[in-house]
Amino acid sequence: MDRLARPRFSYFDFWLLGATLLLTSIGILMIYSATECITGEPLDWASPTVRQGLYALAGLIAMFLLTLIDYRVYISLRWVLWLGIVGLLAIVFVIGQVTLGAQRWIDLRFFLFQPSELSKLVLVLVLAQYIAAHESEMTRWRRLAMSFGIVALPMLLVYLQPDLGTAIIIGATWGLMVLATGIRWRDALLLVTILVVLAPLVWTNLRPYQQDRILTFLDPARDPLGSGYNVTQARIALGVGGFWGAGFCSGPQSQLRFLRIRQTDFIFSVVGEELGFSGAVFVIALYAFILFRLLRAATLARDAYGRLIALGISAVIFVQTFVNLGMNVGLMPVVGIPLPFISAGGSSLVTLYAAQGVVQSILLRHRELRLEGAGQRYV
Numbered sequence: 001m002d003r004l005a006r007p008r009f010s011y012f013d014f015w016l017l018g019a020t021l022l023l024t025s026i027g028i029l030m031i032y033s034a035t036e037c038i039t040g041e042p043l044d045w046a047s048p049t050v051r052q053g054l055y056a057l058a059g060l061i062a063m064f065l066l067t068l069i070d071y072r073v074y075i076s077l078r079w080v081l082w083l084g085i086v087g088l089l090a091i092v093f094v095i096g097q098v099t100l101g102a103q104r105w106i107d108l109r110f111f112l113f114q115p116s117e118l119s120k121l122v123l124v125l126v127l128a129q130y131i132a133a134h135e136s137e138m139t140r141w142r143r144l145a146m147s148f149g150i151v152a153l154p155m156l157l158v159y160l161q162p163d164l165g166t167a168i169i170i171g172a173t174w175g176l177m178v179l180a181t182g183i184r185w186r187d188a189l190l191l192v193t194i195l196v197v198l199a200p201l202v203w204t205n206l207r208p209y210q211q212d213r214i215l216t217f218l219d220p221a222r223d224p225l226g227s228g229y230n231v232t233q234a235r236i237a238l239g240v241g242g243f244w245g246a247g248f249c250s251g252p253q254s255q256l257r258f259l260r261i262r263q264t265d266f267i268f269s270v271v272g273e274e275l276g277f278s279g280a281v282f283v284i285a286l287y288a289f290i291l292f293r294l295l296r297a298a299t300l301a302r303d304a305y306g307r308l309i310a311l312g313i314s315a316v317i318f319v320q321t322f323v324n325l326g327m328n329v330g331l332m333p334v335v336g337i338p339l340p341f342i343s344a345g346g347s348s349l350v351t352l353y354a355a356q357g358v359v360q361s362i363l364l365r366h367r368e369l370r371l372e373g374a375g376q377r378y379v
Helices: 014-035 048-068 078-095 115-133 141-159 164-179 185-204 208-218 229-241 267-300 304-329 346-373
Strands: 097-099 102-107
Touching: 014 048, 014 267, 014 346, 048 346, 078 102, 078 115, 078 141, 102 115, 115 141, 115 164, 115 304, 115 346, 141 164, 141 185, 164 304, 229 267, 229 304, 267 304, 267 346, 304 346
Parallel strands: none
Antiparallel strands: 097 102
8 A cells, every 4th residue: 555545543653652651650650659559558539549540541532632633723723722821820820729839720629720731732832833934034033032922921820820840841842942943053042141141030039949949959958857858858769779679669768758749749769769770761761762752743744833843842841851850860959840741640641641642643644734735635
């Protein structure tokens, strides 16, 4: 059979799905170990492990539904999507649930919905359309400023929740997508210089606990029992694991509860403690493989919009993974970013699967767009 006449679903990237499912399975096991293994209580519908499994199922459903939808439909819906996510981020300040001093979640009774997680995908879709429509003009400062204007208000609303980590991801994703358009390195260096100049202003507007986290990153020993405690325990956990790990449900730092926030921000330390250096490297290799498949989708995309969507989603996963791993090993300040596909959290997991559904939609239609460009009809 001619390759051009292959069924559309033959272009579905099962390798990408397989690696994602494997990471999610590792995450579910680590969540069980971090939260319920030591208690020995039977799992029920309210347990973090079962909930994460249900979130994964919901994510799979969302992924397949978005795979069926032609990704080009988001072009005409871009401002509806943008206004919708800005509205959701604003509503959080009115009806959002406050947890640990942050107001980020909307209680849907059966699910705590975090709009800031969904904003990452929505902003990639909107930003990709703007950049694609003005790709040849993105070297102009006016276009750069207008593209940043798309993410500026949502990023500010996310920061005010406060959620510095997600705000950083949104800003970094914008930067990487703009770099992908081929702006001059001179302009990129100037942007970095502007950020450095603005750093003191940003510092003075950070919450006291956020400043403490940055100071602790620079000097972990300044408050070992306070702001430096989590980082210190995370590094101890990684050291305890050795090469092969202490074994599933056998990590002393996690099982004896020395390691806090172990099912979310510091779950990679649980991986390193119980699966060892070898298990940690395997997890990192899975992330590298997922990023490779996403970048492959970007190269296969037959239009700038699809290419930029795939690059934007790759940027989100890369930045989020890089910052979380850096937090766990003490190379980045703690900013509360979950590890993609592994950390406990429904909004993050479902959104990441939905994002992959959009990428799969690009793959399913890349041959069709090629034929349209050649003046042929897709079979």
